[in-house]
Amino acid sequence: MTGFLFEITFWLTVPFWALMVFAPKWRATSRIMSSPLIAVPPLVVYTVLVVGHLPELWATMSSPRLDTVREFLNTAWGASAVWAQVLAWDLLVGAWMYREGRRLGLHPLLMGPLLVFTIILSPFGFALFLAIRAFCDTPDRATTVVTDE
Template sequence: MTGFLFQIAFLLTVPFWGLMVFAPKWSGTLKIVSSPLVAVPPLVVFCVVTVGHLPVLWATMSNPDLDTLRAFMNEAWGATAVWAQVIAWDLLIGAWMFRESRRLDLHPLLMGPLLVFTILLSPFGFLIFLGIRHFRDTPDRATQVVTDR
């Protein structure tokens, strides 16, 4: 069962990633990925996997050290839980990048590959996007953010 949950955690996010990569201009894409609820499916997997192991999960996360985390990750349920959590956060990062790319008017041919890269190696994809955003964004958006002008 844990192996199935491991596999399904990512598969539940594929439709959202697919919309951002393959249908970035469709109005429904922005509406759908603007909701933080896109992260719920893999987080449900996280909850299902961890509910029977809450004492171990709590002990591992409330006082982390490398050996305890290594033992936690050595368990199939522990690795699946971390995987589901990472997948959820990656999707939230990707959705934010997508929304920002629309605001910055970045071309889908730039963002598509960058989002795919973010799926695979999110810290690198996120850092690259932050660099692009830094150079593309206006120097002082404070007034724009507050007044929406």
């Protein structure tokens, strides 16, 4: 069962990534990717994986040490739970990148590969996007976000 949950978690996120990469200008894509509920499918898998192991999970995460985290990740349910959590958060980061890319008017031929890079190596894809965003965004954006002027 754990192996199945591990395998299905990625496939639960694929439709959302596919919308951002292959249908970025479709109106429904923008609406769908604006919802934080896109993270629910992998988080349901996470919940199913950890519900029977809450005491071990709590002990590991409430006072993390390298050895205890390594033991946790060395279990099938622990590695699968972390995988589900990572995919959920990566999807939320990707959705934010997608929305920001649209706001900045970045071309889909730039954003598509960048989102694929983020799927594979999210910290590097996210960092690269932040650099592109800093270069392309208006310098006084911080004030307009706060004041809406």
